[in-house]
Amino acid sequence: MTARRPRTDPPLPFPDPVGERVIDLRPDAVLAHVTDLVAVVSPDGTLAAVSSSVHQRLGHRRDRLVGEPVSALFVADPEYVPTEDLDRIFVEPGAHGPVTLRALSADGRSRLVSAVIDNQLTPDGGGSVVVTAVDLTERRMIEAALAEQRVLLEAIARGAGVEVVAERLAERIEHWLPEAVAAVVIRDRSDRWRVLAAPSVPDGFRKVLDGMDPRSPLGRTISRLPAHAGSIDIADPGWFPLRAAARASGIESLWIRPVASLDGADHVGAVLVLRTDHRVLGEGDVDLLEQSAHLVAIAVERQRATEALEHRALHDDLTALPNRTLLLDRVSQALSASLRDQTGVAVLFVDLDRFKNVNDTHGHAAGDAVLVEVADRLRAVLRGGDTVGRLGGDEFLMVCSGIVELSDAVAVADRVWEALQEPAVFEGHELPVRASIGVALAEGPEASADELIRDADHAMYRAKEQGRNEVALFDHADHLRVVSRVDIERGLHGAPERGEMVLHFQPVVTLPDRRQTAVEALVRWNRPGSGLVRPGDFIGVAEETGLIVPVGAWVVEEAFHSAVAWPDLDAGTRMRVAINLSPRQLSAPGLVDRVTRLFERTGLDPLTVCFEVTETALARDEDLAIATLDRLKGLGVCISIDDFGTGYATLDYLRRFTMADELKIDQRFIAGIADPLSQEHAIVAASVSLAHSLGIEVVAEGIETEEQLSTAIELGCDKGQGYLLGVPEAFVAAVATSTGGRPLPANRPDPVRAGRGTRAT
Ligand code: C2E
Ligand code: MG
Ligand code: MG
Numbered sequence: 001m002t003a004r005r006p007r008t009d010p011p012l013p014f015p016d017p018v019g020e021r022v023i024d025l026r027p028d029a030v031l032a033h034v035t036d037l038v039a040v041v042s043p044d045g046t047l048a049a050v051s052s053s054v055h056q057r058l059g060h061r062r063d064r065l066v067g068e069p070v071s072a073l074f075v076a077d078p079e080y081v082p083t084e085d086l087d088r089i090f091v092e093p094g095a096h097g098p099v100t101l102r103a104l105s106a107d108g109r110s111r112l113v114s115a116v117i118d119n120q121l122t123p124d125g126g127g128s129v130v131v132t133a134v135d136l137t138e139r140r141m142i143e144a145a146l147a148e149q150r151v152l153l154e155a156i157a158r159g160a161g162v163e164v165v166a167e168r169l170a171e172r173i174e175h176w177l178p179e180a181v182a183a184v185v186i187r188d189r190s191d192r193w194r195v196l197a198a199p200s201v202p203d204g205f206r207k208v209l210d211g212m213d214p215r216s217p218l219g220r221t222i223s224r225l226p227a228h229a230g231s232i233d234i235a236d237p238g239w240f241p242l243r244a245a246a247r248a249s250g251i252e253s254l255w256i257r258p259v260a261s262l263d264g265a266d267h268v269g270a271v272l273v274l275r276t277d278h279r280v281l282g283e284g285d286v287d288l289l290e291q292s293a294h295l296v297a298i299a300v301e302r303q304r305a306t307e308a309l310e311h312r313a314l315h316d317d318l319t320a321l322p323n324r325t326l327l328l329d330r331v332s333q334a335l336s337a338s339l340r341d342q343t344g345v346a347v348l349f350v351d352l353d354r355f356k357n358v359n360d361t362h363g364h365a366a367g368d369a370v371l372v373e374v375a376d377r378l379r380a381v382l383r384g385g386d387t388v389g390r391l392g393g394d395e396f397l398m399v400c401s402g403i404v405e406l407s408d409a410v411a412v413a414d415r416v417w418e419a420l421q422e423p424a425v426f427e428g429h430e431l432p433v434r435a436s437i438g439v440a441l442a443e444g445p446e447a448s449a450d451e452l453i454r455d456a457d458h459a460m461y462r463a464k465e466q467g468r469n470e471v472a473l474f475d476h477a478d479h480l481r482v483v484s485r486v487d488i489e490r491g492l493h494g495a496p497e498r499g500e501m502v503l504h505f506q507p508v509v510t511l512p513d514r515r516q517t518a519v520e521a522l523v524r525w526n527r528p529g530s531g532l533v534r535p536g537d538f539i540g541v542a543e544e545t546g547l548i549v550p551v552g553a554w555v556v557e558e559a560f561h562s563a564v565a566w567p568d569l570d571a572g573t574r575m576r577v578a579i580n581l582s583p584r585q586l587s588a589p590g591l592v593d594r595v596t597r598l599f600e601r602t603g604l605d606p607l608t609v610c611f612e613v614t615e616t617a618l619a620r621d622e623d624l625a626i627a628t629l630d631r632l633k634g635l636g637v638c639i640s641i642d643d644f645g646t647g648y649a650t651l652d653y654l655r656r657f658t659m660a661d662e663l664k665i666d667q668r669f670i671a672g673i674a675d676p677l678s679q680e681h682a683i684v685a686a687s688v689s690l691a692h693s694l695g696i697e698v699v700a701e702g703i704e705t706e707e708q709l710s711t712a713i714e715l716g717c718d719k720g721q722g723y724l725l726g727v728p729e730a731f732v733a734a735v736a737t738s739t740g741g742r743p744l745p746a747n748r749p750d751p752v753r754a755g756r757g758t759r760a761t
Contacts, residue, residue: 037103037113041070041129043121045090048128057135059106074131077102077112090129093121103133112136138284141176148172149291156299159306162186165299166196169292173273174200176288184296185209186269201274202249250276257289259296268300318368319375322389327397330387331449334401335442343402346409348416349438349456350378352394353468358431366426373424374433381415397453406441413439413471436463440474488541491527496554500526503558507726508578508699512713517569518576518610520721521559522728543582552585553594560598563608566732578610578640583617587624592631599635606636612664614642618656626656633659645669645683654694663691667702674707688716
């Protein structure tokens with residue numbers, strides 16, 4: 001700590017605050033430093049001394065004022081005090097008072113001041129009167145400036161654009177400095193100066209300022225300025241490009257306060273004051289510029305944050321592509337533009353094939369990499385003016401305007417298809433980026449953005465159904481199909497719980513003796529208002545949406561409980577029930593456990609249950625499907641390959657279905673079997689011999705005629721099923737006594753199929 005030193009301050013020129021002692025004057029030192037306007041008046045009413053601030057604020061030369069009457073500096077404002085009262089204070093010893101006056105400046109203007117006049121005249125005609133005045137105009141302006149700043153800050157907070165703020169600031173500066181004009185400029189996205197506000201700046205000068213390159217001489221001069229306000233003299237070489245324009249506009253000096261970004265990292269703009277004289281800006285004026293620059297910085301920052309938020313709201317984080325909202329807007333814009341120039345708009349719905357596999361097998365980072373790669377490739381094939389965006393997940397949308405013919409749209413789709421053939425590479429793995437592409441073209445002015453996207457979506461679905469990695473064009477049938485798809489999905493929700501599902505049972509007979517030893521359980525949906533709906537109309541949707549899991553669970557349970565009630569066949573054997581399982585059911589957890597519990601609960605012999613699966617069951621997740629089938633097989637049930645011949649790799653699949661006991665040849669082969677020269681005949685013959693060599697029994701499905709039946713027998717089919725041998729019916733009771741030669745119901749149409757007149761081909 002430093003020791004306290006004795007005070008060496010100069011004595012005060014005025015009575016000290018306690019008012020008891022008059023301390024001797026050292027006026028000049030004090031008068032040189034006070035910021036208030038101070039005047040010492042002699043007994044004769046003339047000015048004996050004035051503070052430097054009188055010169056700084058009012059422009060008077062001090063030596064010229066000394067000896068002048070006090071009224072050269074201070075006069076009464078009749079609004080506040082009559083002239084006689086003021087005169088009295090100046091002549092009456094001991095008079096004292098705060099009073100509002102006008103202080104005259106050298107140029108003849110006046111300012112309102114709040115003064116304290118202290119009359120220290122002595123009766124002997126000595127002493128002096130001291131006037132201490134505070135500039136009220138300035139104070140009021142500061143108050144006004146603060147109020148204005150508050151208003152502007154609030155406006156910025158409420159989202160006022162930087163233009164509005166700049167306009168207000170320029171007006172405020174011009175109000176404050178009536179002899180100057182102001183401009184606010186910012187650096188725009190292309191890194192040039194842009195004039196945001198320059199309400200009174202002459203046009204010629206404004207033009208030079210607007211669009212100015214920060215690397216130009218003046219631009220560089222501005223960037224070199226320190227962060228606080230600085231002036232550029234017209235002689236500065238930096239002025240050169242502006243000199244003529246400035247001179248033409250009578251501008252002699254330029255004050256610039258660069259606007260630094262709030263983090264101070266860069267110059268985002270500038271506040272400029274242009275004057276027709278060389279006058280130096282006062283302290284308060286510089287403060288005002290400072291404050292204005294700060295407000296511009298806040299407004300710029302706020303605007304940038306808002307723009308960034310808006311960008312995020314309309315773009316996808318991962319790929320930076322436009323998102324659904326922006327895409328919808330772009331499609332609408334393209335549609336309006338197409339109306340004007342009489343061209344069409346094409347929308348391409350791009351949906352990656354088996355994207356889920358990438359995520360499941362290689363992880364989400366790989367999935368993200370694929371999406372980014374696809375985004376890049378789609379961007380690369382984009383034509384100028386078109387848009388590509390991400391709808392979400394693995395769905396992308398391209399919007400192409402100026403389409404004259406359908407072939408234009410197809411050409412774009414082909415380019416997209418082409419661009420997605422090469423796999424992406426992620427951490428050394430090749431990942432497929434193939435996609436199914438649906439194309440829809442806006443036809444007529446009534447097309448809406450929503451509809452166009454929906455149409456392209458429907459077409460994309462068809463591309464998937466056609467085997468994926470395809471391009472499909474929208475046609476009206478797509479629409480109907482998808483509409484009913486949505487409708488089915490809605491109706492099927494909770495249908496088992498509402499008791500809307502029923503089982504029909506179709507006989508399966510041994511050949512050649514036609515003994516009914518089994519029935520196949522076939523589900524129907526008794527949909528309120530629609531009657532019995534055939535499985536062909538809802539199983540596909542149920543499979544796609546996963547609703548097959550609850551529906552299928554209901555079928556298994558219902559089939560088990562029905563089978564328990566069936567009486568024995570001859571020789572104590574029981575009739576077998578065949579239950580269809582969909583691919584999705586095989587990969588859903590809990591199936592085997594549920595079946596195990598059902599056996600326990602019902603006491604059914606596993607030998608009397610057969611599960612039918614199609615070849616496509618293996619297409620989904622082969623290992624999982626085979627594991628599930630093996631576990632089911634382990635329970636003692638029979639496994640049957642359904643619709644044999646309709647799958648992808650047919651014969652090869654037989655090797656993988658090592659647990660299969662039976663295969664059911666699809667009815668489309670049986671339909672043509674009777675002609676010994678047909679392909680069907682040959683295929684069935686080959687399948688039977690292959691199956692038998694593997695120890696697998698063969699069922700001929702869909703036998704409708706005696707010829708088909710006899711050919712099936714001839715070719716060695718072990719069992720038969722079809723309308724000729726028995727239609728699906730709600731009850732099995734009659735069958736119990738109908739074994740051994742009793743003629744089975746012949747060629748009666750399935751009530752579900754009847755009326756629709758369908759026949760599998
Ligand atoms: P599927 O398993 O091949 O069943 C045989 C289909 O052929 C049945 O159609 C049956 O009514 C029909 N059919 C039988 N005999 C003849 C005939 O002589 N001529 C003709 N034209 N058709 C005949 P349905 O009942 O419409 O079932 C269609 C498909 O729906 C079934 O084919 C099966 O794949 C599926 N399905 C039925 N029920 C279920 C189920 O509970 N779960 C699952 N996952 N799928 C089921
Ligand atoms: Mg079946
Ligand atoms: Mg079948």
